[in-house]
């Protein structure tokens with residue numbers, strides 16, 4: 024957010040900028056977010072952020088059998104890969 | 115004061131412009147009026163989140179400047195005294211020489227109909243700043259007698275021309291008595307902090323341990339600056355599209371690192387707490403020095419909004435005793 028160079032997201036109120044901000048954020052949250060719901064409670068604009076975080080949790084479980092925050096021993100999600108991982112969604 | 119049925123009142127006002135009512139979120143085109151302070155103040159009617167100043171379009175071998183569209187006529191209905199005070203303070207910045215033409219135009223095209231406040235909450239402290247729930251502000255002010263009736267009075271010429279006042283009966287003495295009783299009850303519920311700052315001692319306060327500790331848990335999210343009716347910082351940006359450029363004004367926040375970043379790379383407020391201190395300093399020292407009035411209306415929005423639980427009243431009181439202590 025705090026960056027003008029490169030400017031990832033313009034500071035106006037266009038829906039595409041707001042959406043790209045949230046999607047960029049969500050990509051980085053995969054495997055870290057435990058879907059605890061604090062962000063939604065903190066949000067002053069009452070944005071239902073748990074819609075995005077629960078989708079993230081659901082996809083991780085479905086596609087990679089990964090649940091964040093469950094086991095302190097497990098590797099971070101974005102820092103690990105298996106040869107069998109699906110990659111048909113990468114175009 | 116005139117006694118008017120809510121329905122007639124609204125219908126007459128809608129002839130002046132589109133009516134935006136106080137809702138839980140902000141001021142919107144809705145049917146019902148929310149019983150309480152809205153989350154967003156009406157400052158966006160004068161200073162929108164995103165405002166196009168002009169569009170520059172490339173034509174063959176020239177650049178064409180297209181002015182922004184004129185703002186529509188709008189009625190802000192049910193703004194509370196703290197909302198109105200916020201707009202008044204914000205106007206000081208835009209309406210003194212040199213006047214901001216965009217702000218001025220919006221001011222002319224907006225009719226402010228304020229409501230005397232019956233919705234005190236635990237975070238309100240407006241009485242600290244020399245006004246209160248009964249303040250009569252804006253172009254027209256009204257008191258909600260019950261769900262269907264208002265007692266109302268115009269305060270400006272604009273307000274006088276908005277309604278056919280002569281068609282409505284005067285309020286009866288017993289109505290005025292009810293109003294008086296309700297408002298004095300409401301007043302009792304609103305906090306009044308005792309403060310008498312010596313603004314010239316600003317340098318002792320900024321950077322002091324007391325202030326630093328008091329704002330320490332702020333995470334610089336900027337939420338308070340967006341809901342605050344008196345925070346008016348903005349940024350001017352050029353948005354590039356294929357063959358035109360939009361110059362627009364957007365809300366900015368002093369809580370962000372890039373806000374105070376200078377072209378040389380130096381940042382006078384590079385520490386997180388310095389930025390949080392600055393917001394307090396601006397409202398309680400710099401603004402009074404410049405405009406002879408505190409830059410806070412005590413609406414309590416920042417207190418309700420802050421995800422980190424920062425309460426500006428704590429800082430206000432701590433600085434008061436800090437200043438007193440130093441005096442001996």
Ligand code: SF4
Nearest residue numbers: 342410411413414416
């Ligand atoms: S600083 Fe807080 S209490 Fe004061 S006017 Fe702004 S939002 Fe309201």
Ligand code: SF4
Nearest residue numbers: 332333335336338420
């Ligand atoms: S809302 Fe709270 S945490 Fe966010 S910038 Fe304001 S004081 Fe800091």
